[in-house]
Amino acid sequence: MNYLLMWVWRIATPCALCAAGMAQSVPLQPKGAIDPQITAALKQVSAERIQATIEKLVSFGTRLTISAQDPAAIASGRGIGAAREWIKSEFERYSKDCGGCLEVKTDTFTEEPTERVPKSTEITNVYAVLKGSDVENAKRIVLVTGHYDSRNSDTLDVKGDAPGANDDASGAAVSLECARVLSKMKFPATIVFLTVAGEEQGLNGSKHFAKMAKEQSWDLEAVLNNDIVGGDKSAEQNHSVVRVFSEGVPVAASEQDIRRIRGLGGESDSGSRELARYIAEVGAAYGGGVKPMLIFRLDRYLRGGDHYSFNQQGFSAVRFTEFREDFHHQHQNVRTESGVEYGDLTKFVDYGYVANVARLNAATLASLADAPAPPANVHLLTKDLENDSTLTWDASPGGLATGYEVVWRATDSPEWEEAQNVGNVTRATLKLSKDNVIFAVRAVDRAGHRSLPVVPVPER
Numbered sequence: 001m002n003y004l005l006m007w008v009w010r011i012a013t014p015c016a017l018c019a020a021g022m023a024q025s026v027p028l029q030p031k032g033a034i035d036p037q038i039t040a041a042l043k044q045v046s047a048e049r050i051q052a053t054i055e056k057l058v059s060f061g062t063r064l065t066i067s068a069q070d071p072a073a074i075a076s077g078r079g080i081g082a083a084r085e086w087i088k089s090e091f092e093r094y095s096k097d098c099g100g101c102l103e104v105k106t107d108t109f110t111e112e113p114t115e116r117v118p119k120s121t122e123i124t125n126v127y128a129v130l131k132g133s134d135v136e137n138a139k140r141i142v143l144v145t146g147h148y149d150s151r152n153s154d155t156l157d158v159k160g161d162a163p164g165a166n167d168d169a170s171g172a173a174v175s176l177e178c179a180r181v182l183s184k185m186k187f188p189a190t191i192v193f194l195t196v197a198g199e200e201q202g203l204n205g206s207k208h209f210a211k212m213a214k215e216q217s218w219d220l221e222a223v224l225n226n227d228i229v230g231g232d233k234s235a236e237q238n239h240s241v242v243r244v245f246s247e248g249v250p251v252a253a254s255e256q257d258i259r260r261i262r263g264l265g266g267e268s269d270s271g272s273r274e275l276a277r278y279i280a281e282v283g284a285a286y287g288g289g290v291k292p293m294l295i296f297r298l299d300r301y302l303r304g305g306d307h308y309s310f311n312q313q314g315f316s317a318v319r320f321t322e323f324r325e326d327f328h329h330q331h332q333n334v335r336t337e338s339g340v341e342y343g344d345l346t347k348f349v350d351y352g353y354v355a356n357v358a359r360l361n362a363a364t365l366a367s368l369a370d371a372p373a374p375p376a377n378v379h380l381l382t383k384d385l386e387n388d389s390t391l392t393w394d395a396s397p398g399g400l401a402t403g404y405e406v407v408w409r410a411t412d413s414p415e416w417e418e419a420q421n422v423g424n425v426t427r428a429t430l431k432l433s434k435d436n437v438i439f440a441v442r443a444v445d446r447a448g449h450r451s452l453p454v455v456p457v458p459e460r
């Protein structure tokens, strides 16, 4: 999509800031551009494929992390070992369909006994890597994940059924479906399709994987965690909304970071929050039947998830979860009591909804993997007292950027409100007071793919 088309998206409502002296600037609505190849890929996402994946995962009876994974259990098709082998074979099948474009890998480690892991247990994450087509940009990684383990009422019950259709076969199915569809395309940056185990025992799998990414200095730009995205068919469900949770003040922030955040009002500008805003823009651009509802908190009350493991290592990571959860259908033994059905069964899952969530994930992954790297060292000059604002940055590495946009919003606004194309430069002055808005800079390529925006640090 070219810039001309993007002009169509000009803001309809008058902008307060424009009146404050923006003579040379023409504001653009900071909505993502539409790439016809991505639109075509989203059409390939199939509710029937997702249904088949979820039903297959449920067929393993239980996927409790501490359930059987010896060869006999794998052969019998029951337990986490059998589920793991099937996921691996599924990724391998997708890879065969794209001429070996996916590298299918496992990350296996031994978890020593903890409260929810009674004896030392091997845990395996399964993932597929779609390597970037551009040498420089292939170092950049975006990742989608869901947990393939499940549980019932008792986290230590290794024998009883734990179907886990919604929690979290739905999330694992999103990761698999994104792999199936996006592996037919080429992107300059790398996409990792991950399924982890151990979530229900204490986020063990994601903790190990995120630590590995940190230790190996992965340039991991974004993590999309899908957990409970089945769109449970309860009466009050909203099937047109998916919640996107993101941390505010980063858990990995240093003391120095926190001082700056406190001083300048940066509580809502973590990397994860910028990723959430990016998802909102992608959702608005591509539609796709489900609207991201940004929730400005790490997670739901009393709950946690795998995105937190990545946040702990300093990565930007968000959680997708259906609008309304039915707690009778999570972490429950399958049974009927006083006319109420308990258990995480396939009959409560809305496959069309999961497909829509997969489309939103795929559109986000594709947009980011097509986009240039974000600009580095973004600074806001604060040496002089003045009402203009000057931003400087280092050019986006990797050679994809053909220009930059400065985006901004009022300090009490949740999402970016304005964007200005400043050209292929590394410095821009705006007729706006830095004291009154929050700025960020993002790189743009010829086709209009935008990088994640980077909020400047003050430079004196």
Ligand SMILES: [Zn+2]
Binding pocket: 147, 167, 168, 199, 227, 228
């Ligand atoms: Zn879960």
